[in-house]
Amino acid sequence: MIVAGPPWFKSADNPRKTLFANALAWVDHFRPRYFLAENVVGLLGEKLRGRHTGAEDGPKNFIKSGYHKFILRALTGMGYQVRWAVLHSGAYGIPQTRRRVMYWAAQQGVKIPQFPLPTHVIPSPPHNPKLVMAVSLPTYGKVEVIQRIGGCAALAPVTVRDAIDDLPGFHWKDPDTPESSSRLQMKLKLYSADIAYNSLSGPPDDVPYASKPMNEYQRWIRNGSTTVTHHQTKCFGSMMVKRIINIPDRANADHRDLPPDLAFRSFISAHGGAPRNQEYRRLFGRVQWDRAFPTIVTDINPTHKQGQVLHPKQRRVLSVRECARAQGFPDTCVFKSLRGNLKDYHRQIGNAVPIPLGIALGRELGVVLLKARRSANNDGDDEESGWESAESA
Structure with a gap:
């Protein structure tokens, strides 16, 4: 075959x-x-x-x-x-x-x-x-x-909440906010994301889960794992980070909700401030808890055509592990890269056939x-x- x-x-x-x-x-x-x-x-x-x-x-x-x-x-x-x-x-x-x-x-x-x-x-x-x-x-x-x-x-359909709600949460730091800011008093940990290219932001590997499995999908996807790996995001420039962390944490929020000093003028028409293209409306968009992920792509970037890549509530883009769960990769799956950067991990995930779909096709061949x-x-x-x-x- x-x-x-x-x-x-x-x-x-x-x-x-x-x-x-x-x-x-x-x-x-x-x-x-x-x-x-x-x-x-x-x-x-x-x-x-x-x-x-x-x-x-x-x-x-x-x-x-x-x-x-x-x-x-x-x-x-x-x-x-x-x-x-x-x-x-x-x-x-x-x-x-x-x-x-x-x-x-x-x-x-x-x-x-x-x-x-x-x-x-x-x-x-x-x-x-x-x-x-x-x-x-x-x-x-x-x-x-x-x-x-x-x-x-x-x-019933599996939702974003079903898939990733048990993973430990974290935010990105605001590049313009000093360490003593009250933002650092938030419950979730903060990590810098405006650092060198090919760097990563997020908790280290082998951190514990935020909760016990809350549904059948989480029980299945853990596959016996007791800790979380690859729960990090790629890093961006300071301006990109500031735009991402200023997107409101509500459903359907995107770049149109940014304050004027951070707005993208190239995405807005000269007539009434309406988007010039319907594709623009999902740039810097948040995925929704009670919906499905859009198609997981090979490069998590909020300025690309599939720019709906922000976490539903946390001030950051989706992590490698969250994208892997959206594709059905079990938590025991370890991604490798000769160059050691997250772009290779996202490429492996985005180019794959979702695991449950592959299983379903294999069963038909088995029949x-x-x-x-x-x-x-x-x-x-x-x-x-x-x-x-x-x-x-």
């Missing part, structure tokens, strides 16, 4: 955009029994330069959803059965609104796995509840994410393999069972 999650880049000139084609080349070479691939939903609408049969040549001739069609054509051309769908991570017990397109492929003559049915109600982001339910494509119309009838499921084994046993041919054949693949 081959499992692939090639990085995706919007720029047509980026040579790394061909990495999905490289993964297909490995499939063509090894011809595994099963192939599973994951990517961002933006791939579905990506145009591909070329022309349909009978179309006129021209510099503006692109195939709509061409990259998606190329993947399907390549796999079916190799003789594989193919199944694809858009999955929502929140439907499988992750406190995150992450959507991804998945491709299952299986050789002819073996049963292709199904996509897992949701176990949790899909959480909705506060800014657009309809966003998580469908992906609009130029050739397919709207592609709905897999969900149960009526959006119902056995379990197929077990059925093949039982069928072979019933025929009295254990050596050619699906289980053993899959191991050899």
Whole structure:
């Protein structure tokens, strides 16, 4: 079996955009029994330069959803059965609104796995509840994410509070506040965040939890751990730190709530002070306790497109451990970096498939393999069972 999650880049000139084609080349070479691939939903609408049969040549001739069609054509051309769908991570017990397109492929003559049915109600982001339910494509119309009838499921959605409320709290220090300030009398510890690049801010590793597990997700995510590691944040310049700690600790707060001396003029239009672009409204945004995390990205920066990266109540950005919990990494997971900086940790976390989603997909493969084994046993041919054949693949 081959499992692939090639990085995706919007720029047509980026040579790394061909990495999905490289993964297909490995499939063509090894011809595994099963192939599973994951990517961002933006791939579905990506145009591909070329022309349909009978179309006129021209510099503006692109195939709509061409990259998606190329993947399907390549796999079916190799003789594989193919199944694809858009999955929502929140439907499988992750406190995150992450959507991804998945491709299952299986050789002819073996049963292709199904996509897992949701176990949790899909959480909705506060800014657009309809966003998580469908992906609009130029050739397919709207592609709905897999969900149960009526959006119902056995379990309630996992929220930000469910995921991180038991972790020890801390604030960033105000760079302009002296040590004797009353701010230092707050209950939560304070750490400097306006220090050298590649430095980190937060409590040391192996600190105790703030409380006992308060829900099933916290019990599961601890995985037997008794202390917390990687509960630190990246550091920024003094002005960035001052802006972050001055965002009000309430729901939907973002850069528009900053005092005038800290406001971003480049984000505000000259007409009435309204945001020039709807994407700007979530910059320097706080995640909400009773909602899900937005998609966890590879760089926690409040000025980026996905800038909703501030803790719901504490004056700082999300820590490495909080991002890891949003992706379903157990607390016993230790991240490594040859350079020893947090950017590598965030890249490992943001590029990963959420752990519970991977488990759900693996179970569907296990169902197929077990059925093949039982069928072979019933025929009295254990050596050619699906289980053993899959191991050899």
